[in-house]
Amino acid sequence: MDKFRLKVAVIDLNNGAPNQGMRGIQEILSRFKEEHNIDLSFDIFDLRQKGEIPGIDYDAYISSGGPGSPVESKGEKWENDFFHLLDQIEAFNEANDEQKKYAFLICHSFQLACRKYNLGNVTERRSNAFGIFPITLTEEGEKDEIFDGITNPFFSVDSRDWQVIEPNLEAFEAKGAKLLAIEKERKHVNLERCMMSIRFTNEIIGTQFHPEADPVGMKMYLLQDEKKKVIIDTHGEEKYFDMLNSLDDPARIVLTQSVILPNFLNKAIGNLQEA
Numbered sequence: 616m617d618k619f620r621l622k623v624a625v626i627d628l629n630n631g632a633p634n635q636g637m638r639g640i641q642e643i644l645s646r647f648k649e650e651h652n653i654d655l656s657f658d659i660f661d662l663r664q665k666g667e668i669p670g671i672d673y674d675a676y677i678s679s680g681g682p683g684s685p686v687e688s689k690g691e692k693w694e695n696d697f698f699h700l701l702d703q704i705e706a707f708n709e710a711n712d713e714q715k716k717y718a719f720l721i722c723h724s725f726q727l728a729c730r731k732y733n734l735g736n737v738t739e740r741r742s743n744a745f746g747i748f749p750i751t752l753t754e755e756g757e758k759d760e761i762f763d764g765i766t767n768p769f770f771s772v773d774s775r776d777w778q779v780i781e782p783n784l785e786a787f788e789a790k791g792a793k794l795l796a797i798e799k800e801r802k803h804v805n806l807e808r809c810m811m812s813i814r815f816t817n818e819i820i821g822t823q824f825h826p827e828a829d830p831v832g833m834k835m836y837l838l839q840d841e842k843k844k845v846i847i848d849t850h851g852e853e854k855y856f857d858m859l860n861s862l863d864d865p866a867r868i869v870l871t872q873s874v875i876l877p878n879f880l881n882k883a884i885g886n887l888q889e890a
Contacts, residue, residue: 619653619654620653620674621656621674621675621880622655622656622672622673622674622675623644623657623673623675623677624660625657626662627662627664628680628724629663629664629679629682630681631661631663631664632681632682635829635835636679636722639828640677641659643877643880644657651884655880658673662693662697666696668693668696668697669700671703675717675718675719675879675883676718678720678724679722680721680724680825685723685737688727698731701728701819704718704819708818715817716818717818717882717883717886718819719821721822721825722825725822728815728819734792734810734815736779736781738777738779739777740777745774745836745842745845746850746858747867748771748799750768750798750811750812751768751796751798752767752768752795753795755794755814756812759795759814761814761875761878762878764870765875770861770866770868771825771868773823773825775823778809779823782810790816792816793813797809797811798811809823812824822875826872827872829868829869830869833862834859837858843855
């Protein structure tokens, strides 16, 4: 039997900033290709820095995190191009009953989509969130196939200065969107928990956290003097060394990296097989 083909567009929103996310995404795609013996190809589009945007001829789209404000880019050409692509994906899916196109939006991309669809308040955090944190699935999240095989709560890498809080329930209902995961409840902190994952449509999903993060990349971050200082100043030395020691724990980010984006790709390839 011929191999199934899966054509993926990876949208880079890092604006040239050094990061481990793009390497993590590419490694997951390469590993998925080998493990499933499929003809998977991917192209990278440097959207913020070079204005590159994929067309509608891909089967799946993964859009990365990135630095800076997800609010100040309002009206910029690259953001308009990104939103137009999401509109094109939705229009294609509405017009086609069998074949669908899928999109996964990470961190900065997730925040932009929340603003586009008016699903919550995109606001700057009091302080940077960086580290490995537990994330709680909602009832909808526990039923969603993207989290099939994960624990509740599960652990993932969080790295952000911004957040999406105060879900707009009317907009959720009008869009048919579903809130899948939220920040861990901290009873001693009187702050709104941020939204950590949303299914925007049946085919478009996003996460505030980084499902592509792996122990190698995270260790490189944690060993940077600046990151180490921030974590120790914010959470204490014990928490810092707990994060460092937990990197190779198969029940933490290793599990998250092996489940969420592969589930997304499985859905995309499964749809192609059905079509």
